[in-house]
Amino acid sequence: MTGLLTAGSALWMAAPARLHAEVSDADFKALQETVAKLAGEVQSLRQTNQLVQQLHEQDQVQLQQLQQKLTETQQTAVDAQQKIAAAAATQTQPLPRVPIDETTVNHNFQILGDAEIQYAKADGGNGSFYLADFAPIFLYRGGDNILFEAGFDTTIANNAPAGGGYTTTFNLSFAQLDYVMTDWLTLCAGDMLLPLGTYSERGAGWLNKLPDDPLVRDALLPSSGVGAQLRGALPLGESGKIFNYSIYGVNGPSSADGSGLGSALDLGGNVGPNLHADPAGGGRVGLFLPFKPHYDLELGLSAMSGEWDNAGSHLWTAGVVDASLHLGSCFEVKGEYVRTRFGTDDLGMISQEGWWTQVGYKLSGLNLELPGINNVELIGRYDVVHGAYDSGNNAFDFNTRRYTVGYVYYITSALLFEGDYEFLHSNDPSQANQFILQLSYGF
Amino acid sequence: MHNPPFFSWPALALAAGCAFSLVGAGRAEAAPGDTNAVAVVTSSPVPVGPAPKRSLSGAELYSIHCNRCHAERYPTERTAAQWKTIMLHMQVRASIPGQQARRILQYLQENSGR
Numbered sequence: 001m002t003g004l005l006t007a008g009s010a011l012w013m014a015a016p017a018r019l020h021a022e023v024s025d026a027d028f029k030a031l032q033e034t035v036a037k038l039a040g041e042v043q044s045l046r047q048t049n050q051l052v053q054q055l056h057e058q059d060q061v062q063l064q065q066l067q068q069k070l071t072e073t074q075q076t077a078v079d080a081q082q083k084i085a086a087a088a089a090t091q092t093q094p095l096p097r098v099p100i101d102e103t104t105v106n107h108n109f110q111i112l113g114d115a116e117i118q119y120a121k122a123d124g125g126n127g128s129f130y131l132a133d134f135a136p137i138f139l140y141r142g143g144d145n146i147l148f149e150a151g152f153d154t155t156i157a158n159n160a161p162a163g164g165g166y167t168t169t170f171n172l173s174f175a176q177l178d179y180v181m182t183d184w185l186t187l188c189a190g191d192m193l194l195p196l197g198t199y200s201e202r203g204a205g206w207l208n209k210l211p212d213d214p215l216v217r218d219a220l221l222p223s224s225g226v227g228a229q230l231r232g233a234l235p236l237g238e239s240g241k242i243f244n245y246s247i248y249g250v251n252g253p254s255s256a257d258g259s260g261l262g263s264a265l266d267l268g269g270n271v272g273p274n275l276h277a278d279p280a281g282g283g284r285v286g287l288f289l290p291f292k293p294h295y296d297l298e299l300g301l302s303a304m305s306g307e308w309d310n311a312g313s314h315l316w317t318a319g320v321v322d323a324s325l326h327l328g329s330c331f332e333v334k335g336e337y338v339r340t341r342f343g344t345d346d347l348g349m350i351s352q353e354g355w356w357t358q359v360g361y362k363l364s365g366l367n368l369e370l371p372g373i374n375n376v377e378l379i380g381r382y383d384v385v386h387g388a389y390d391s392g393n394n395a396f397d398f399n400t401r402r403y404t405v406g407y408v409y410y411i412t413s414a415l416l417f418e419g420d421y422e423f424l425h426s427n428d429p430s431q432a433n434q435f436i437l438q439l440s441y442g443f
Numbered sequence: 444m445h446n447p448p449f450f451s452w453p454a455l456a457l458a459a460g461c462a463f464s465l466v467g468a469g470r471a472e473a474a475p476g477d478t479n480a481v482a483v484v485t486s487s488p489v490p491v492g493p494a495p496k497r498s499l500s501g502a503e504l505y506s507i508h509c510n511r512c513h514a515e516r517y518p519t520e521r522t523a524a525q526w527k528t529i530m531l532h533m534q535v536r537a538s539i540p541g542q543q544a545r546r547i548l549q550y551l552q553e554n555s556g557r
Contacts, residue, residue: 108524108525108527108528109528110525110528110529112529112532139528139529139531139532141527141528141531145531147528147531147532147535149532178531178535180531180534180535180541182541183540183541183542184540184541186534186535188535201536202511202512202536202537203512206513207512207513231535231538232538232540233538233539233540234540235540235542235543238497238498238499239499240499240503240504240507240543242538242539242540242543244538246538286538288538290507293503293506293507294506294507294510296507296511298511324511326511329510410514413514413515413516413517414513414514414516442513
């Protein structure tokens with residue numbers, strides 16, 4: 001140790017003089033400033049490091065929380081899968097495929113129909129707005145071959161001359177389900193418009209070019225019946241000729257009080273529990289013969305028969321011949337002949353008959369260059385209804401004939417302004433000539 | 444008073460008038476492939492016979508059927524789906540064979556409003 005000290009001292013004494021050189025004040029000061037600066041930077045770095053440490057710790061905490069949430073979510077997913085598997089295991093057999101097309105969007109609902117308002121003036125009476133009518137038809141198509149259709153008739157009408165005030169009526173005109181089984185066969189069921197002639201099916205409010213229905217329709221024939229029907233049409237060749245047919249069974253006419261008295265016949269009241277034992281049956285066959293577009297002839301023959309009194313002692317029978325002819329787009333003539341017969345307890349056999357024929361001519365066929373004239377169609381109708389019975393000494397014959405002249409002004413193809421004057425000849429004193437205006441819209 | 448026969452003279456007159464019209468309609472009919480058509484002789488050794496009958500198009504069937512009871516409605520008044528429903532209703536109400544109804548529907552849908 002002493003030797004080392006001695007050697008060190010000797011070396012120190014022998015070192016060059018520059019190792020012991022003095023540091024100037026300026027250099028010392030500069031060095032001092034540098035050290036201070038470095039100390040400041042170190043302090044700053046220390047602070048930054050502390051901050052980074054804190055952030056790192058926060059990130060660690062957040063990472064732990066996310067990992068915990070992930071674990072919980074995974075567990076929830078596993079639980080849900082287990083529940084689904086358990087439910088599938090307990091599910092019953094899958095539903096069988098149904099034969100109708102319900103797997104595509106193939107349904108449609110629409111409202112068609114018509115609305116009318118009438119102004120009427122009978123001879124000897126005051127003119128007034130006589131009635132307003134709204135008759136919607138609901139169509140629901142449940143596929144390619146299934147249709148449910150229902151028609152309603154809401155009417156407000158003046159009670160005069162029978163009484164004061166007005167009456168609002170709401171009727172179900174028809175409600176039927178149609179199933180098109182093949183191109184030539186359709187099954188219908190429900191409250192159906194009856195194919196006795198063609199007027200009830202094709203003569204709705206705005207389709208009838210005059211404000212009133214033919215006398216014979218309301219007086220002698222039921223317009224609808226509750227039952228079932230098979231109908232269809234067969235093409236005859238490729239020229240458009242058609243043979244159409246229908247056959248049906250319905251409740252049919254009934255007796256208002258169950259008796260067989262002549263005054264009790266009820267054409268449209270047999271709905272619900274059948275008041276008599278046997279339903280009525282009927283049908284129509286027809287030929288539609290088009291020569292070319294707008295030139296065609298249709299002929300039809302209809303019949304219906306059934307018991308009408310509760311005892312089933314009397315038959316009610318009806319026959320109708322119908323025809324329509326179009327010669328060009330401007331001219332049409334159509335009509336029906338109706339005959340009915342039914343037995344009664346008090347009046348014997350009652351026979352009733354009636355017919356109507358209607359002609360229409362559109363003035364556009366004259367090719368006149370007058371404003372508005374091309375929108376006018378002139379209409380004429382002659383209709384008759386009469387009935388007779390003979391029960392020994394008690395004979396009666398009622399007879400009404402009506403001549404109607406009128407027009408239709410086509411504001412549009414579906415908005416019609418109609419007017420007519422009806423000349424009545426009747427042994428019923430309540431019947432009188434009348435003038436009617438009607439605004440009718442088909443939608 | 445004796446009971447008149449079930450069908451009286453107005454029915455017979457109506458039926459007779461329609462029968463005459465039917466005869467006239469048969470003569471007036473101008474169906475495609477009419478056997479009275481004049482055969483056209485060409486240079487071919489086999490004479491050309493009457494043109495084969497063709498089916499009526501949807502437009503033709505539309506003009507035949509769709510103004511019998513009401514004024515023709517324009518195809519643009521309804522959508523294609525609405526025409527499908529209406530044609531099903533008309534097929535039943537107007538007794539139109541299914542094949543003709545489909546052709547009319549195709550014509551209406553091709554020219555429909557949407």
